[in-house]
Amino acid sequence: MIRPMTISEKILAEHAGLHEVEPGQLINARVDLVLGNDITAPIAIEEMRRIGATTVFDPAKIVMVPDHFVPNKDIKSAQQCQLMREFAKEFQLPHYFEVGEMGIEHALLPEQGLVLPGDLVVGADSHTTTYGALGAFSTGVGSTDIAAAMITGEAWFRVPETMRIIFQGKRRPWVDGKDLILFTIGKIGVDGALYKAMEFTGETIANLSMDSRLTMSNMAIEAGGKNGIIAPDKITKEYVQSRAKRPYKFQYSDGQAKYSQTLEIDVTRIEPQVAFPHLPSNVKPISAVGNVPIDQAVIGSCTNGRLEDLRTAARVLKGRKRAPYTRLIIIPATQEIYRQAMKEGLFEIFLDALAVISTPTCGPCLGGYMGVLNKGERAVTTTNRNFVGRMGHPESEVYLANPAVAAASSVLGRIGGPEELNL
Amino acid sequence: MIFKGKVWKFGANVDTDAIIPARYLNTTDPVEMASHLMEDIDPKFIEKIQPGDIFVADENFGCGSSREHAPIAIKYAGIACVIAKSYARIFYRNSFNMGLPILESAEAVDGTQQGEELRVDSETGAIENLSTGKTYKAQLIPPFMQQLIEAGGLMSYVQKFKMKA
Numbered sequence: 001m002i003r004p005m006t007i008s009e010k011i012l013a014e015h016a017g018l019h020e021v022e023p024g025q026l027i028n029a030r031v032d033l034v035l036g037n038d039i040t041a042p043i044a045i046e047e048m049r050r051i052g053a054t055t056v057f058d059p060a061k062i063v064m065v066p067d068h069f070v071p072n073k074d075i076k077s078a079q080q081c082q083l084m085r086e087f088a089k090e091f092q093l094p095h096y097f098e099v100g101e102m103g104i105e106h107a108l109l110p111e112q113g114l115v116l117p118g119d120l121v122v123g124a125d126s127h128t129t130t131y132g133a134l135g136a137f138s139t140g141v142g143s144t145d146i147a148a149a150m151i152t153g154e155a156w157f158r159v160p161e162t163m164r165i166i167f168q169g170k171r172r173p174w175v176d177g178k179d180l181i182l183f184t185i186g187k188i189g190v191d192g193a194l195y196k197a198m199e200f201t202g203e204t205i206a207n208l209s210m211d212s213r214l215t216m217s218n219m220a221i222e223a224g225g226k227n228g229i230i231a232p233d234k235i236t237k238e239y240v241q242s243r244a245k246r247p248y249k250f251q252y253s254d255g256q257a258k259y260s261q262t263l264e265i266d267v268t269r270i271e272p273q274v275a276f277p278h279l280p281s282n283v284k285p286i287s288a289v290g291n292v293p294i295d296q297a298v299i300g301s302c303t304n305g306r307l308e309d310l311r312t313a314a315r316v317l318k319g320r321k322r323a324p325y326t327r328l329i330i331i332p333a334t335q336e337i338y339r340q341a342m343k344e345g346l347f348e349i350f351l352d353a354l355a356v357i358s359t360p361t362c363g364p365c366l367g368g369y370m371g372v373l374n375k376g377e378r379a380v381t382t383t384n385r386n387f388v389g390r391m392g393h394p395e396s397e398v399y400l401a402n403p404a405v406a407a408a409s410s411v412l413g414r415i416g417g418p419e420e421l422n423l
Numbered sequence: 424m425i426f427k428g429k430v431w432k433f434g435a436n437v438d439t440d441a442i443i444p445a446r447y448l449n450t451t452d453p454v455e456m457a458s459h460l461m462e463d464i465d466p467k468f469i470e471k472i473q474p475g476d477i478f479v480a481d482e483n484f485g486c487g488s489s490r491e492h493a494p495i496a497i498k499y500a501g502i503a504c505v506i507a508k509s510y511a512r513i514f515y516r517n518s519f520n521m522g523l524p525i526l527e528s529a530e531a532v533d534g535t536q537q538g539e540e541l542r543v544d545s546e547t548g549a550i551e552n553l554s555t556g557k558t559y560k561a562q563l564i565p566p567f568m569q570q571l572i573e574a575g576g577l578m579s580y581v582q583k584f585k586m587k588a
Contacts, residue, residue, distance in 0.1 A: 144517065148577050191509065
């Protein structure tokens with residue numbers, strides 16, 4: 001009899017051509033998609049060239065997205081992007097996304113239907129965990145890994161143990177996926193799920209939008225997780241059926257599957273969360289934040305730059321202005337989100353609030369450009385990391401929060417929730 | 424391989440932004456990457472280390488981004504190997520893939536101070552603190568990963584076993 005398996009184990013087993021796998025086992029598995037960006041792909045491309053590779057396993061299964069430092073922030077970035085562009089031309093990659101079509105990779109791939117339920121995906125970017133929200137097994141790897149995967153169509157994995165996190169209860173107002181995942185990271189720590197698969201489940205998840213699910217899976221890596229998966233359901237089906245251009249498979253954990261740990265979280269007690277410097281696990285509920293003046297608010301990134309995030313920010317910002325001497329930077333994550341936000345009139349609200357609206361880019365999240373902090377400056381941001389120097393100067397500070405809190409904080413000039421604006 | 428070198432000790436959760444800040448990721452030049460190693464912790468760090476020095480760190484070394492620039496910067500700065508209580512998983516696989524020797528030993532980390540000298544045998548996992556005379560044992564490396572190391576990293580492995588001549 002085949003041992004009962006979790007959804008993560010099932011996807012890995014199927015792609016390794018095995019009936020079953022168990023935690024700890026090292027496997028070689030076929031991948032459905034290989035992803036690289038302007039930071040990681042250039043090293044991979046040079047590695048491929050170094051060993052004399054002249055073919056790729058399948059051009060249609062390689063996705064290249066220049067998103068971190070584009071539109072080119074400086075000459076060196078221009079060189080990196082050119083290297084990628086030339087590679088895409090040479091190998092005739094159908095999924096190379098030039099500026100004007102691109103978006104932040106982890107918002108773009110699900111939106112374009114490139115990642116589907118049941119897939120096994122490797123990406124040379126740690127936030128590749130995002131696609132777990134679609135019921136895919138997807139994980140971040142390094143440049144050398146994708147170089148090898150682009151040649152062979154395979155990658156090696158150590159089958160992870162699975163940690164199950166059950167979310168129960170109704171969310172409070174202004175609490176979304178960001179708060180659920182920040183709360184979880186706060187509880188288990190930045191290495192709480194090290195080497196493990198995280199599986200998010202429970203009544204709260206069943207009622208959570210796809211955008212919020214993507215936010216949760218995105219930040220699984222911030223707890224050290226290998227992936228952050230959510231079993232497919234009605235919401236998944238609704239999201240993928242209009243986008244998919246190839247067949248896909250819904251996989252589920254068996255009832256008897258073994259988990260290394262099960263954590264139950266009572267969502268009714270969770271307020272909007274704020275992660276203080278310098279770790280994503282350093283969280284406090286919004287009511288315990290105190291007086292933290294800010295210089296900048298950023299709403300965007302692969303974590304929170306989707307349509308729902310922008311709509312939430314607009315609900316808070318409507319008829320309000322950001323505080324004097326405070327910068328508000330809003331970055332829709334893809335061209336499609338950008339266009340839709342514009343159509344819905346969100347840009348009017350943002351412009352009236354004295355925000356700047358940027359073209360899609362990872363930009364400030366990793367201190368690249370488009371909102372770098374000076375010494376002593378402080379930002380509240382919907383991004384994913386608040387390590388020392390993450391958004392600029394090593395003596396600047398980053399506070400992580402959801403879009404409603406970031407928007408409200410920009411109006412208040414200090415960290416605070418929408419409730420302080422009587423919302 | 425046997426390494427002998429001076430210890431640079433770090434705490435828990437050393438992230439890849441600390442190892443090499445993101446503002447320097449717009450390059451594929453390993454020497455340039457190495458020149459920014461640990462710059463935000465100590466701007467003069469690269470001038471203070473000697474080739475063959477060893478990094479010793481607490482839990483979850485290399486957490487954060489997937490940037491292979493991090494192990495590359497460490498290797499090209501001349502650091503011989505890293506010993507930690509545990510590693511963030513992408514950093515762990517990157518190190519094997521590109522050939523930076525890394526070992527896991529909680530005891531060795533607890534028994535080692537900044538500036539002490541270690542002798543490390545990366546094959547047997549034997550770690551000797553030459554300053555105190557104490558010896559430790561690192562966790563064994565799984566056979567597949569030994570194979571990767573023996574082949575000279577993942578790309579050489581692919582070249583050897585997976586590519587058509």
